[in-house]
Amino acid sequence: MLILTFRRNEASYHDPDFEEALLKFRNKPLRSGYLAQQRRTQAFGVSSRAKSDGEGDWGDVQIQMIDLPFVEENPGGAIWEVNLSRPKSVGEFIFNTTAYLAGETANGALGNSNFKYFSDPTDMDVVIEGVNLAIEIMEGTQAFKSGNYKLDESFIPKACQSLERRSPEMWKCVLKRVFGIEKLRVVDASVMPKVTNANTNSPTMAIAQKAVFEIMKQYAPHLQ
Template identity: 30%
Template sequence: MRPKSRGSITLKNSDPRSAPLIDPNYLSHPDDLKIMLAGLKKTLSIMQSPAFDKIRGKMVYPLDINNDEQLIEFIRQTADTEYHPVGTCKMGQDEMAVVNTNLQVHGVSKLRVVDASIMPTIITGNTNAPVIAIAEKASDLIKQSHKSGL
């Protein structure tokens, strides 16, 4: 739930219509692979327990729980995200921050970012509720700025 690997998003070129270059950089931190390996071994152990003998069936991916090399290769070939990326437009005041605490892009007037990308780190859970909270806060900030003429 808390990967240490970090990817990147960069501009392909100066054309705003060009898709960005996205490198998720999955499993680049050794701790992430270690955790995935332990989780896969636990899953295989549970599925191979006698409690599943009557319903188990044939393994779709026959894996040897004692062969770390094989398991790591399987993880590298099949693991992916659950599509809750965060942090590409981090909120904060440090040099890596893209938006301030009012969700305004540093150095760009009248532009805000209102989604999970402002979260500096991923939460342990679905990002839906926090994004709703961010949107509610953003709507209050936008209304407030219109009232004050900013």
């Protein structure tokens, strides 16, 4: 998934007053106002790869638009999540039989997982198609032209900025930007014994916060 932030470049626009919007929403039984509206929409798209594979009626890109109300530095802004729904890349799990036979029980010693993201290069092509679609919708359609939305490109790493702007090569660089970063820790939902039956975002953030605390405790106790 790649997250894109768009800024609304319209000087006359202001977000609704938060307290007023909250009061309208709390007005029972007829909840109304800004907070009573849907703030997240999603759709599925079909990439050129899916069409060439004879799967033109089976979406392989999920795109979600989420507006960002009450954000002072980006009033009227929105973010887009571009998700690869049907990857062809296949990971692997290597089981350490020597450790197992020796009586080892620690998960980290019993095996090693390698997700092999983008080991099939066409997966990256599909994500880039989704990114270009999101940009086209926000910057090139009549529905959003009044807000003069523009992609905030400040998240693009310096290592990728020398490439042609918004080219496939630049987006490939962005999608692979964590490679080469030393001492990088990755925390994700795979650590959960049982995955929550709702969105995993908040519990994963809680797990990551715990991981940060443990890392600081071990390597930088003076920062606690």
